[in-house]
Amino acid sequence: MTTIQTEPTSATKTAREAPLQVEKPLLRRYHAARWDEPLIFQLDAEGHRGIAVPSSDESQLADTPENSFRRKDVPSLPQIGQSQVLRHYLRLSQETLGADLNVDIGQGTCTMKYSPKVNERFAGSGQSVDTHPLQDASTMQGTLQILHELESYLGEVSGMDAVSLQAGSGSAAIYGNVKVVQAYHEARGEGDVRDEIITTIFSHPSNAATAKTAGYKVITLYPDENGFPDLEALKSVTSERTAALFITNPEDTGIFNPRITEYVDAVHEVGGLCVYDQANANGLLGIARAREAGFDLCHFNLHKTFSTPHACGGPAAGAIGSSAQLAPFLPGRRVVKGANGYVWQVPDELATADIRPFHGVIPNLIRAYSWIRSLGAEGLRQVSEIAVLNNNYLLAEILKIDGISAPYAAGQHRVEQVRYSWSELTDETGIGSAQIGARMADYGMHYWTSHHPYIVPEPVTLEPTESYSKRELDEYIAALRNTAMEARVEPEVLQDAPHRSSIHTVDVDAMTDPDTWATSWRAYRRKYQGAEFALAPRWEPDGELPVRPRPPKAHHR
């Protein structure tokens, strides 16, 4: 009979010099998944199928008008079995570091908070997924009630009179606001005169870019030593040409501009409108609102403040809030409660064009609604209080790291995020923020710098939101501190970083010229493998058409 030893023997006890270290340090010995996964085209195998679809007898088309349009060949897609497709994408997902896995506070301004799992059940429910936007309102009372109530909650949070849920993202909402501004001035016969929009360098680039796309001349204000533009600087550019001011508060520095009402008044004085980009609203829920500051329009990013997941860069959702005066210009349709339930309101004649198809990004509107209902009024305020507590805790601890600073408003508390600068460390070691970011990936942390241009030198923007525990914040701080230390003692480690990621440093310049770029597998085959494709008829420029000059190369980070 065999005896199974269940107690450790004295021999194994003595073999270890120290007991097993169970507690982990804050700094992780992380390594990203590394599957070395081929491109999906390499999985192609003749005759394999990923899914079977309902078939029909295509000979029925023989004498129909359709017959002559039926293609003679099949699309040149790869043939792959179902589980092979699944396995391929799951490997790629493992090589992706979402907010569900990392302390995702390194993408400041983007409010990478927790997206509650329970909301996936509602957004993914067949009662929502399988509904059609044109089905009768009487068959959609649940979703219509959600939309109606979400409009009213966001109206209350902003203090604005009407809310449009149609925009598919923050930038789309900004564009929607630009068009409302334009329609308002046109309705007053001032459309041609008011051709300038003023914004600030610390507001999202889309404020400037959407205004320009809509035909405006853009005036961008720069900060003074307080971190926001001087009031006199604003006044010096307002005039009868001013269509609107698009401004964030706090801006990306996290500094609240206490004189915001005076800015709004200065623009109103010349007949311009004031539009509040509330990208950074997460620190202000139940604390301060657009209305009291006098804004005419505002927008929220529901994928930021209201928790809908960022989804690798969308789908997102934007909500526009407006004063009663501008409500008729809002895009899309509102839901109103009638005698027989919820119905779509007929848009006003003044309404601006739809920003997108139908009624908005419904799955995200459901998630945002559910998030608000889970928290209630007190919970929303708690979200902001703790987000601001977390931000100031992070600020206090990070300023203890040698080589990093928080430009502007020294000693002042910040609201939702802080744009820090590594310029002292860079001067000392030659290591810049981008290299620190690459190294942070080795510790399992996501790290961004800031929008371009880098007004704050060697920037990093951190936004802890309400979602992360103190221990998680301490982990991020420990990784930053360690990375700064490495920059001093072994800078070559950072120069080559990352070392423990799914891949190594990408040569971003090797394949980014017209002759070398490979924008698709097809382009790669043509340029690098000699593949030839049938010539199709296409437009050719006539000899006189000049090629526009290109700006110098730029990169994401």
Add this chain to the structure above:
Amino acid sequence: MAQGTTPVHPYVPNSAPATKQAMLEAIGVESIDEFFNVIPEELRMKRPLDIPAALDAEAELQRHMNGLLSRNRPTTAALSFLGSGCYPHHVPAVCDEINQRAEFLTAYAGEPYEDHGKWQALFEYTSLMAELLEMDVVNVPTYDGYQAAATALRMAGRITNRRRVIVADTLAAGKRAKLETFLSGVLTIDFVAPRPETGRIHHDDVVELLGPDTAAVFLETPNMIGVIEADAAEIAEFAHRQGALLVCSTDPLSLGFTEPPARWGADIVCGDIQSLGLGLHFGGANGGFIATHDDERFVFEFPSRLFGLAPTRVEGELGFCDVAYERTSLAMREDGVEWVGTAAALWGITAGAYLALMGPHGMRTLGDTIAVRTREAMGALAEIPGLEVLHQRSAHWREFAVRFPGRKASQVNEALLARGIYGGADATTVFAAGSPDTAVYCTTELHTSNDINALANALKEILS
């Protein structure tokens, strides 16, 4: 928990009193209120938000949400023939699984070092689309087909340096309005109407409008009443002869049936990827694609991000990078091309998985099935006295128009609804100039012959 304080919410860990206290002490402040001192008194809210009390127990929240959603009657609990820009197609389970992966769902703007898998999945989406479209350059998705069409036309204006476009007036009302507003001040639009007898654009009508100032001709095929644009190749040829581009909006799923527009001369192809495994979502699931040939004049006019292959410092490793990032508003603010921001990336990844699952033969079979069902439904309805199936001699795919002489489509739909059928979209809700007696019916692989018979029988009853 201290009396009178807000309970600790599971989403807000550091609201626990002990943690909060420790953090306040680390910062060196007495209370959270101190952080807000900088906000002037007159801007601060003096009362709680007027929002319903928290449903912080997940069980209670779920009960509330399920109660609301149960008041919807989804298309799966009825028999629906609605399409018109939001198309019912089967969503493979694998698409849902990939779309719901926590890593993809909650990632955002990471570099290849955090998010290598995301970059590869998006590169593969654009590459699979490139195969389907037979064009080398496809964008990381913009918001939707409306935006894709609007941007494609502005690209055409910039590429040709011309100020006028000709647009086939076969568009959804919302898309037409989007084009008008987005092109306003930059490009003038001449709309060309479809011929009433065929439901499609005739080349003579386009040629009449073409001139040396034409930047582009815009066609949508199949158009909003399901008609395949039969003159597309001739129109492209005429456009090219005048130095104008051909911009074509299409549903990528239709390319299982018809040839890709690049073959007959489209220079920019655009549209929505909703049909590629995204589902209906009450019209809230969209992604916009824009595709061109690999020509720098075109590439530098894309506002969206474009991903490309790149080497890394390790031999044999596959990397990805932005292509011509300096085009974008993220690099150049208002000096970039239009703007780029968060749009529809995960829908792109999902659509890529859909194309990988479908493969060449899945696409072909589905394309055929939809063509067969559409013609079958047209035939079945054409037999019914009191209605007229329009444009029967034109080729259709997935949709067709039905006229109810002397009746309103909305009244017919009301009667159908009473029988558990969501009838075709009332043309007045779909088109700017839609006639109240007309509806647009949609049939896909999800409809069986029995479904078509059930519709035909119901219409017979209603119209008799």
